[in-house]
Amino acid sequence: MRREDERKTTRRDFLKKAGLAAGTITAISLVGNVRSGETGPLKVGLVGCGGRGTGAALDCMQAAPNVKVTAVADLFRERAEAAKKRLNEQGAEIKDDHVFHGFDAYKQLMETDVDIVILATPPGFRPDHFEAAVNARKHVFMEKPIAVDPVGCRRVMAAGEKAKELGLAVVAGTQRRHQKSYIETINRIKDGAIGDIAAARAYWCQGGLWVVERRPEWSDMEWQIRNWLYFTWLSGDHIVEQHIHNLDVINWVMGTHPVRAMGMGGRQVRTAPKYGNIYDHFTVDYEYPNGVHMLSMCRQIDGCANIVAEFVVGTKGSSNCSGNIWGQNPWQYRGPNPNPYVEEHKDLIESIRKGEPINETQAVAESTMTAIMGRESAYTGKVVTWDEMMRSDLSLAPKEYKFGPLPVAPVAMPGRPM
């Protein structure tokens, strides 16, 4: 609690502090017997005003009393304005001078007096934004994945350590970690309900997602960012952008990350230029330190078999990690399953108000790196190890962020050095 107060004191300027004094008395009398800080007002800034970012901002406001979005930032002005309008209609208090746009909009937002920032831009920008948030002493909710390459992953890991030292809370959008049915099941698995884990499977196979057709007035950079799912430097490819959820569940169950991966994949159906340079399917054999293997499959092809799930098999039974245990200790979760997209913000805010900040950076960074390791194995056709990833200088970020020409990187060809 104390650490929390000090933090705020150091970053707020004197004038504001003085101005707050009168208001503080009212606040205390209003909250009655609730100890100060527990429901004190929290201001939220949203970076990345798409459907998910706007949804996350709403989820955050719904998660606890006295939480208001007061600032928004997006690369595109119309996106930021639309989010401001929508969120203000839902009870946010975003003033015109707290609506930022452009590549540096996030920096301006970090300079406002928000307590929490929501980072929901395409993942390629996440390392920059997360570092800036930690440097500005903000609590963070960040969408998954948190990077698209090993360099970005390690930057986020380092910033996560710094956040820990500073007493900042960090929650990631791997919402299964906040979903009752998963939490209850995985706790039981960890308590031995299925014995020693022998094998795991993770799937995200579905049809294709939305595509943004290019308009003649858009530069390469603008089109790629608007159509970001299909460019590895922005999304990390769908194994990183989407399948990370399932990989994260198995990492959670295993309590660690895999040490190596051998994967394959390709681009069989989504071959048109509008699909950028990502693959449409991957299969990866991951190996954990104790020799346990995880089969991972992900696909985004219309009209094929769909499955989004995780399974673990143990010496005494098996589980879907999300409510069912079969075998020697059969069990089914029958309790409530509150909306995990709200729960994750509830947990974040509670931890801030209690002064016991949770920090999920390392877990989500490891799961992101797990996905990147699988992708790189499929892209190169080689076995890729965790140690190689932790040493890799692979960075996909463009030389500079500005609207203009940006050739699409070639589609990865396994077995052929790029």
Next chain:
Amino acid sequence: MRRLCLFVILILSGCGISWISRGKPHKAGPFGSYSQEISGTLVKFEMVRIPGGTCEVSDPSSPGGKRKMKFKGFWIGKTEVRWDEYDVFMYGLDLISKIKEGEETGEEDAISRPSRPYGNPDRGFGHEGYPAIGITFYAAEQFCNWLSRKTGRKYRLPTEAEWEYACRAGVLPPGPVDKKLLDRIAWFEENSEGKTHRVGEKEPNPWGLHDMLGNAAEWCVGMDGRPVLRGGSYKDPASDVHPAARQYQTPEWNASDPQFPKSKWWLSDAPFAGFRVLCEE
């Protein structure tokens, strides 16, 4: 109450012969049927003729109330709309044969198609042959519009009166159904194992329609103009799966949709919401 039960039992035993189709069920309904193909694909589905007539249908404006209504003949889906048809609509599979491989140019027919779900809309219950679920009323209507344009026939959602008339088929009461009979004709909480099932596995009603009760609940246009889900679903207990069962959408039905604005096509938390189509004569 006892009198009502007796009445129901009498009705059911009286029409036992017409209900139980001896041996193989009618391939077609007793009043005729046709097969609707979807050009550009191999997908087709059955439509069954429902004759004109009158029926005292349940009245949503007063509990236990009835409203005598007259119906013109119409055609209605023998089953709920399956993913087989819905995928064609959603993914534009009917366009693919027209498009040169790898050089798609997008929509050619300017029809509004569902947004791409981020996840698996069939929930792992099953796909080919299973009812399309998690569908909004708007999406169900758009499917009908697309199908009409595609086929030149006039498809739409049934009104709830038409739906109930077809569901009861002259034999079922406008209220709870004997559980033994229900088990033969419907998937509901006690027999569904928590999931939808392939359409047409249970016995049809005397007019040749499958799964009117249970499995997916079905979108209709309510008497008051509001969208209403009729018939109950695989998630509802037997007591809530009957010809007068109604559900109206609540905020819970898409609470965990992580986007804002929430999808107008998909109900993230209503895996029980499906539909069947009606074709005017």
